[in-house]
Amino acid sequence: MQLVTGSQALSVETHSDPSNYALVRFLCVSPQLPHMPHISECLMKRSLKPTDLRDMTLGQLQVIVNDLHSQIESLNEELVQLLLIRDELHMEQDAMLVDIEDLTRHAESQQKHMAEKTPSK
Numbered sequence: 001m002q003l004v005t006g007s008q009a010l011s012v013e014t015h016s017d018p019s020n021y022a023l024v025r026f027l028c029v030s031p032q033l034p035h036m037p038h039i040s041e042c043l044m045k046r047s048l049k050p051t052d053l054r055d056m057t058l059g060q061l062q063v064i065v066n067d068l069h070s071q072i073e074s075l076n077e078e079l080v081q082l083l084l085i086r087d088e089l090h091m092e093q094d095a096m097l098v099d100i101e102d103l104t105r106h107a108e109s110q111q112k113h114m115a116e117k118t119p120s121k
Contacts, residue, residue, distance in 0.1 A: 048064075
């Protein structure tokens, strides 16, 4: 079976080493579904105990580290996109406030002009 994160791939033999099967179960990657290698969601929902980490091989730990790095990169990219959208929305809001201010001044000016034109009784 293949566990893949980013550009890294680690072959995990579940037949020869039972701890590998435990890692596969821990990471929520089903041996019957090797085409679904993404483990981030399951890692976010689980807390790793020191004993779990000690029982894992270096390769297994590297899979987790690679996935966490991939998650960090994805979240950073998402944050940048959201910040760009926020800045764009702030600029639109500022433009709308300036338009409202201009329309208010124009309406007040029109009101004064109409009041001056209308003879008082």
